[in-house]
Amino acid sequence: MSENTTEISRRGGPSLREELHSAFGTSLGMAGVLISTIFFVLSVAGLIGYTAGLINNPYFVIVTILLFPACMFSGLLLIPLAVCLGGRKRGKEGLAGWRIDLTNVRHRRIITLVCVLSVVNVVFFTLVAQKGYRFMGSPAFCGLACHRVMGPEYDTHGRSSHAKVDCLQCHAAPGFDGFLQAKFSGLGRFKGMITGQYSRPLSAPVKDLLSVATACGRCHQSDRYSGSKVKTFVHYTNTDQENPEHQEIILNVGGRNPLTDMPEGIHRHAGSGITIEYQPLNEKRTRIGAVRVSRADGVIKEYRLPGGDDGKNASAGHWRTMDCTDCHNRSAHAFDSPIEKVDSGLNSGKIDPRLTGIREDSLAVLKREYKTRLEAKERIAFDLLKLQEQRNGQDYIKTHRAAITQAGAFLAKVYQDNVWPEMKITWGTYKDHIGHRYSKEGYGCFRCHDDKHATDTGETISQDCGLCHAEPE
Numbered sequence: 001m002s003e004n005t006t007e008i009s010r011r012g013g014p015s016l017r018e019e020l021h022s023a024f025g026t027s028l029g030m031a032g033v034l035i036s037t038i039f040f041v042l043s044v045a046g047l048i049g050y051t052a053g054l055i056n057n058p059y060f061v062i063v064t065i066l067l068f069p070a071c072m073f074s075g076l077l078l079i080p081l082a083v084c085l086g087g088r089k090r091g092k093e094g095l096a097g098w099r100i101d102l103t104n105v106r107h108r109r110i111i112t113l114v115c116v117l118s119v120v121n122v123v124f125f126t127l128v129a130q131k132g133y134r135f136m137g138s139p140a141f142c143g144l145a146c147h148r149v150m151g152p153e154y155d156t157h158g159r160s161s162h163a164k165v166d167c168l169q170c171h172a173a174p175g176f177d178g179f180l181q182a183k184f185s186g187l188g189r190f191k192g193m194i195t196g197q198y199s200r201p202l203s204a205p206v207k208d209l210l211s212v213a214t215a216c217g218r219c220h221q222s223d224r225y226s227g228s229k230v231k232t233f234v235h236y237t238n239t240d241q242e243n244p245e246h247q248e249i250i251l252n253v254g255g256r257n258p259l260t261d262m263p264e265g266i267h268r269h270a271g272s273g274i275t276i277e278y279q280p281l282n283e284k285r286t287r288i289g290a291v292r293v294s295r296a297d298g299v300i301k302e303y304r305l306p307g308g309d310d311g312k313n314a315s316a317g318h319w320r321t322m323d324c325t326d327c328h329n330r331s332a333h334a335f336d337s338p339i340e341k342v343d344s345g346l347n348s349g350k351i352d353p354r355l356t357g358i359r360e361d362s363l364a365v366l367k368r369e370y371k372t373r374l375e376a377k378e379r380i381a382f383d384l385l386k387l388q389e390q391r392n393g394q395d396y397i398k399t400h401r402a403a404i405t406q407a408g409a410f411l412a413k414v415y416q417d418n419v420w421p422e423m424k425i426t427w428g429t430y431k432d433h434i435g436h437r438y439s440k441e442g443y444g445c446f447r448c449h450d451d452k453h454a455t456d457t458g459e460t461i462s463q464d465c466g467l468c469h470a471e472p473e
């Protein structure tokens with residue numbers, strides 16, 4: 001049998017070398033070899049540059065570690081294609097197909113060469129896949145690849161305490177499956193991006209956000225004891241820009257107390273041993289119908305809003321288990337309020353408190369509507385000067401121009417950190433639930449702690465000022 005094959009190969013078909021030669025001799029085969037070699041060199045240089053930290057610009061990274069290897073891969077594909085087409089052509093011309101002859105030294109060499117190159121390729125593409133996988137979950141990729149749309153989330157993330165946490169750590173399940181899932185749903189969004197059919201602003205809360213056990217539990221322990229924490233809030237008024245009121249509160253953050261081994265305080269909600277579920281009455285979860293508490297010892301309590309679900313609310317009926325993001329909804333994407341930023345500017349001296357009327361004028365320019373962020377950047381300092389001039393006269397401007405311009409630059413930055421007219425994101429578009437600053441709009445603790453949600457026996461969820469923090473004076 002084997003003699004027969006050798007016989008045939010010797011008799012009819014061209015040698016492997018001849019075949020390869022004829023394949024590469026075609027322009028298709030040569031193009032394949034050329035493309036894969038060039039892009040191999042470029043990709044390796046890119047990989048080295050990226051790993052060594054020389055290439056940081058995300059657009060360059062996309063080109064070097066995603067696009068170059070993709071080009072190389074298409075070059076590689078051309079080679080077998082050329083061989084195949086070459087073989088077919090021979091068939092049509094009545095010539096015999098090619099045969100591998102292992103007794104032939106040259107054939108063995110070529111096969112060894114192909115094997116070695118294949119191993120190099122496998123190692124190379126594994127490396128590329130690994131780097132590419134990490135990069136595609138990174139803030140740089142998510143934020144910049146879709147910068148126009150996700151720029152706000154990218155920017156706020158970059159200045160949060162989670163700046164070093166990759167987007168996909170919170171937005172995709174662990175492992176390759178989760179990655180693919182996120183990227184596929186990303187593809188759907190990508191289509192939306194190209195056709196322009198995405199909501200402006202992007203909707204929050206995110207419907208398919210990971211379970212908190214998966215997202216936050218990767219790094220945070222739900223029962224960790226934080227005890228109490230002093231927080232100071234500094235408030236100014238338009239009439240007194242120089243003597244702020246310092247509001248100090250002692251927050252009872254709690255957790256599982258190591259002395260008593262009992263959960264306590266604010267963090268009791270999401271700790272072990274208790275489950276709090278609630279029925280949101282709207283998509284934003286700013287109105288809450290029933291609240292159900294189940295404790296480890298089997299006690300179940302249900303608090304209801306009198307009149308509760310008035311039948312107008314579509315999402316009633318669905319129960320949601322309260323978790324970290326019901327309070328820490330903006331811990332990666334916190335937006336500021338204008339008052340908070342102006343007061344912090346006064347406190348840090350970036351806005352000179354001695355400038356007459358500067359607090360009121362600063363708030364006024366921040367709340368102005370600019371068509372684009374660029375326009376805001378260019379105009380805010382100028383507009384502030386104008387307002388100050390109207391208020392204090394031209395002579396005042398002459399002597400205080402530098403201080404006003406400095407305040408203007410600070411405000412322009414603040415504006416750019418928080419407002420994206422193109423995405424319809426303005427002051428207060430995304431609010432947090434962490435306290436009761438936005439309780440009028442339905443955000444924060446008072447959604448439940450309103451002394452109105454009541455059990456059948458008349459017990460309510462308390463709004464007693466001393467429940468969460470030492471009573472402020």
Ligand code: HEC
Pocket residue numbers: 138139140142143150153154157162165166167168169170171202203204205206209325328329330331332333430
């Ligand atoms: C620490 C976890 C965490 C990280 C890291 C994180 N996010 Fe988020 N993200 C969230 C949570 C929680 C929400 C839901 C906000 C809400 O309900 O108000 C969210 C919401 C969003 C939204 C919806 C719009 C909005 O502002 O609510 C987008 C888009 C988004 N994130 C993109 C990103 C991008 C891009 C990155 C990386 C640059 C990133 N996220 C990193 C937790 C995270």
Ligand code: HEC
Pocket residue numbers: 160161162165169170212215216217218219220324325328331
């Ligand atoms: C990959 C790890 C990681 C993940 C995942 C993560 N965090 Fe964090 N988080 C940290 C680290 C580290 C800090 C401390 C940062 C510091 O102090 O500078 C932190 C700080 C915080 C803080 C205190 C500071 C602040 O911004 O108020 C909160 C609250 C918080 N995380 C909530 C969350 C929530 C909610 C999630 C899930 C949606 C989450 N984290 C997911 C690592 C993580």
Ligand code: HEC
Pocket residue numbers: 212216220221222226229231251253266267269270271322323324325326327328434435
């Ligand atoms: C009932 C609302 C609520 C829930 C639920 C909640 N937190 Fe908090 N958490 C708070 C408040 C309020 C603070 C203190 C706020 C501050 O420092 O500004 C806080 C503080 C923190 C801090 C900073 C603690 C420190 O010692 O400085 C971390 C980290 C944190 N939370 C993580 C989590 C994680 C993880 C979960 C989910 C397992 C969670 N929280 C659930 C309300 C909550």
Ligand code: HEC
Pocket residue numbers: 252263264265266268269276277278288291293301303322326327433434435444445446447448449461467468
């Ligand atoms: C979804 C409804 C809901 C929200 C929102 C909510 N809570 Fe609660 N909270 C409850 C319920 C229900 C209880 C009573 C639990 C029980 O019966 O043991 C409670 C109890 C508490 C307690 C007392 C814990 C103890 O040791 O007995 C504190 C403190 C507290 N909440 C703080 C907060 C803070 C701070 C926020 C906002 C950051 C907040 N809660 C938001 C439902 C809520």
Ligand code: HEC
Pocket residue numbers: 231233247249251434435436437445446449462463464465466467468469472
């Ligand atoms: C359910 C828990 C809870 C209850 C009840 C509560 N607070 Fe608070 N409060 C908070 C939390 C949490 C913060 C911190 C917010 C933050 O970190 O930004 C806060 C912050 C504050 C601040 C400082 C914020 C600022 O901008 O100055 C004041 C003042 C305050 N509370 C007053 C009160 C008063 C008065 C009551 C009683 C009517 C009350 N609180 C009841 C949870 C509560």
